[in-house]
Amino acid sequence: MVAIVVAVATFMEVLDTTIANVALRYIAGSLAISIDEASWVVTTYLVANAVALTASSFLAKLLGRKTFFLACLVLFTASSILCGLAWSIQSLLFFRILQGLGGGGMVPVSQSILADSFPPQKRGQAFALFGIAVVVAPVVGPTLGGYISDNYSWHWCFLINGPVGLVSMALVFMLIREPRAATEERRKLREQGFRFDTIGFLLVATFLGALEVILDRGQQDDWFASNFVISFAIASGLAFALMIPWEIRHRNPVVDIRMVFTRQFGSCFVVMLATGAILIATTQVLPQLLQENFGYTAMWAGLVLSPGGLITMIMMIVVGRLSGQVQPKYLIAIGAFVIALAMYNLTNLYGALDFWFFARSRMYIGIGLPLIFIPITTASYEGIPTDKTDQASALINVARNAGGSIGVSLAQNVLAHREQFHQSRLVEHIIPSNAQYQETLQQVINYFIAHGSSPETARGQALAWIGQQVQVQASMLAYVDVFWTLMVISSATVVLAMILRKVKLGDAVAVAH
Known part of the structure; x- marks a missing residue:
């Protein structure tokens, strides 16, 4: 209860x-x-x-x-x-x-x-x-x-x-x-x-608060072309530079930075950063893709995630039992590998994909996330004294929140920049000397003429249709790059998991001792 x-x-x-x-x-x-x-x-x-x-x-x-x-x-x-x-x-x-x-x-x-x-x-x-x-x-x-x-x-x-x-x-x-x-x-x-630790709190709060603003607003405000973003970046950087020596030397720091530099907890912290990035980035990017490129409503785009949520609930119960019998490092590695495969599956994008392709991909993610989340939460308390469990909880949740913001910001930046890149590459082929372009243009003109347009109007409609197709294809290719990026993060998590120490399973003595 x-x-x-x-x-x-x-x-x-x-x-x-x-x-x-x-x-x-x-x-x-x-x-x-x-x-x-x-x-x-x-x-x-x-x-x-x-x-x-x-x-x-x-x-x-x-x-x-x-x-x-x-x-x-x-x-x-x-x-x-x-x-x-x-x-x-x-x-x-x-x-x-x-x-x-x-x-x-x-x-x-x-x-x-x-x-x-x-x-x-x-x-x-x-x-x-x-x-x-x-x-x-x-x-x-x-x-x-x-x-x-x-x-x-x-x-x-x-x-x-x-x-x-x-x-x-x-x-x-x-x-x-x-x-x-x-x-x-x-x-x-x-x-x-x-x-x-008032000074430590102000430094940590300034660092994290300004970082959250930068990550959340950066893409919308054109990053360092914006004085607003530059101001928050300076504030965050100064707070971080002052925070490290202050928190290390302080007797009762608001955040025990030294924990992050240990092998066990530090590895857990980084893995949770990656997990938060994958969880929140995929939760935002997938519905966005479906609404922009496949014409889904907000509700139907959200429903694509629902089967994955159901699988996650079942897997949480399964992994909860497994965690007392299998070393956390192995469960985390398996979970990260499954998520990497799910991200690879999503790189196979094309316009005719149906609801269940995306739902299945989310179900694969739903299998992998619990295999990471529960073991990493359990492993993070290994060797932590009882008076430090609140600190450990706070830091692990900072990692999850910061990771989520970093993941969303990274995904949106990859999407924006790679869409521009792909559009410029695709436009290179839309030239009068390209035989395929001329053939396609004529076919589309004939289509609009057959549907009642004059030849002059049909040509304008055909050019607009081709321009729209270039934008759609550039967008799809950019989303493929986003999923490739998330796949790399998941694959790196497999390696990080193997750094973790083995823990005592089913020990009657509290892990914190």
């Missing part, structure tokens, strides 16, 4: 990272703003989420995990309702920031609660339920958001969190207990005058 309650709250939080994406046009129309302004609804949430992650470890220790989790849940639920009632873009963005702050604190504490509530031999199954929330929620988001926006109102994309949040609050209050060790640790820290 503890695992289910925590998973439901986490599902609700992660869902909100993608549910608003497909509702942006409706939000823009309703509030009389541009799509560019509406996209800040997504950016502000991601930035606030990243900032909250950095402070979650300290606040969980200071207030207690149960109290902090409840406080985050209350803030998230209340701000979700306020988002649904927003009367202007300014009010919506303010409430989205509050929502991101509440949600950012919930996820790492959820993992800490599960790590402390279950013995190692059961921990894999607990993380399986948690994993369903984290992996399936981004898949459900576009489908649910598209359906709600098409049939009801974008406001309900946020209002649905209200009743779920209220039920979750009641269950968390009744079921979750604070471990005695955590209570004792909190008492000792207060006696010792444990202070918040």
Whole structure:
């Protein structure tokens, strides 16, 4: 029950990272703003989420995990309702920031609660339920958001969190207990005058917040041709340069950077970066491809992801049991290899592909992701002391969030630049001296003449049709390049997985010890 309650709250939080994406046009129309302004609804949430992650470890220790989790849940639920009632873009963005702050604190504490509530031999199954929330929620988001926006109102994309949040609050209050060790640790820290690393928090928050803005807005604002992007890049770079020495030397750092430089946790951190990139990038790119090139509606594009979500749920349960019997490094390597094959399958794009080709590709991804997600979450706690589990949770979730933003940004940049490249190459063949071009042009002119156009009009229509086909083909080839890129990332993850140490399976002693 503890695992289910925590998973439901986490599902609700992660869902909100993608549910608003497909509702942006409706939000823009309703509030009389541009799509560019509406996209800040997504950016502000991601930035606030990243900032909250950095402070979650300290606040969980200071207030207690149960109290902090409840406080985050209350803030998230209340701000979700306020988002649904927003009367202007300014009010919506303010409430989205509050929502991101509440949600950012919930996820790492959820993992800490599960790590402390279950013995190692059961921990894999607990993380399986948690994993369903984290992996399936981004898949459900576009489908649910598209359906709600098409049939009801974008406001309900946020209002649905209200009743779920209220039920979750009641269950968390009744079921979750604070471990005695955590209570004792909190008492000792207060006696010792444990202070918040304010400077470290500001540096980490500036680095992550500015990085999120750069990744989310870079493509739209033309990257370093924009003074806005340059300003945030300078802020992020300076914060990062100052953060490393400060956090390494500080006695109680807000983020223990030294953990990232260890072989086990550092490898887990990088693998989670790659996993987040693949999960979020494919969740965004695939529906985008289907809507732009295959004429799918937002709802049908989201439904393509649904069979993969079902497979993921089943695999989470299977992998939860396997994780107590098979070394995490081998499961991760197999999962990354399966995803690489799925990406390779998607490189075989052409215009006549049907719904089930894309659905099957997503199902392959649904098989691979749980094989990575659960073992990497379990392996990341190997050798971590009990007083560092909150830090480990926060860093792993920073990796997942940052990886998702990096993945989306990388995919959109590859798409934009390679589409220009392919279009320039294809146009090279549309010249009067090319016999195939002349033959095609004449056939298309004859087609339009046969359908009632004059010869002069038919020629203009034929040229416009050929230009449209060049754009479609350039776009398709660019998407192929995106999937090639994601395949390379998946293949690199196979190698990274083999760096991980072997862990004790089914040990009765807590992994954190």
